[in-house]
Amino acid sequence: MRKVLLCWMLLLIVLGKHSVIAQVTVTKPDPIIGTWKLEVSRSKFPRQDVASPKEQTETYREVSGLVQVTITRTMTDGSSDPRQLSWPSTGGIVVVEQGRPLADQQSIVETLIAPGDWFVTYMRNGQQNLTMHKVISTDGKTMRQTLKGTDSRGNPYEQIQFFDRYQGSSR
Numbered sequence: 425m426r427k428v429l430l431c432w433m434l435l436l437i438v439l440g441k442h443s444v445i446a447q448v449t450v451t452k453p454d455p456i457i458g459t460w461k462l463e464v465s466r467s468k469f470p471r472q473d474v475a476s477p478k479e480q481t482e483t484y485r486e487v488s489g490l491v492q493v494t495i496t497r498t499m500t501d502g503s504s505d506p507r508q509l510s511w512p513s514t515g516g517i518v519v520v521e522q523g524r525p526l527a528d529q530q531s532i533v534e535t536l537i538a539p540g541d542w543f544v545t546y547m548r549n550g551q552q553n554l555t556m557h558k559v560i561s562t563d564g565k566t567m568r569q570t571l572k573g574t575d576s577r578g579n580p581y582e583q584i585q586f587f588d589r590y591q592g593s594s595r
Contacts, residue, residue: 454491454513455540455560459483460567460587462497468584471575475499482587489513491534492521515542540564546573565589 462480469476480497492510499505507523511534518532526532527548535543540560546553554573561567571583 452539453486454484454536455564456484456491456542456558456567457486459590461590463586463588466586468582470581470583475501475503477585480585481590486513495523518544 460482462477462482464477464479476499477497478500480495483494485492485494487510489512490510491513492508494506494508496506497504505524508521509518509532510521511518513536515534515536518534520526529549531547533545533547535545537543542558544556544558546555554571556572557570559568559570565588567587567589569585569587571585572580574580
């Protein structure tokens with residue numbers, strides 16, 4: 425009888441350990457997490473009605489269930505627009521934490537398609553006016569951002585930005 429009881433106790437202990445192990449699964453951060461430097465020479469900026477970036481760095485972090493990005497850029501006209509934005513790590517409405525606020529009746533939504541694949545919708549007055557598709561390469565070393573919208577004259581445009589992962593970046 426003692427042997428049967430001992431076997432049952434060992435079985436319960438083993439099963440208990442497996443259920444604890446199953447609950448302690450480590451999730452990998454989204455491949456976008458890290459620091460990215462804009463490669464201006466490889467990027468395409470077709471809009472003539474606005475200044476384009478001369479240099480830009482985007483640093484993505486995961487903080488308490490949010491993706492937080494700090495964007496620092498210097499434009500070709502010398503202006504700069506540092507910003508910090510955040511949204512739920514599963515996708516959702518973007519909040520401006522620091523920097524120039526969104527214009528009245530403007531909103532941004534980040535949609536997670538798959539890890540390393542984000543689709544961003546920009547809205548003004550309830551109408552979509554710009555989209556951005558961010559894709560991280562399979563090797564995790566480059567990010568391509570494709571923006572599609574209309575310029576101030578109503579002409580459609582496509583802007584493509586290439587970023588390289590900063591070597592000192594964690595990932």
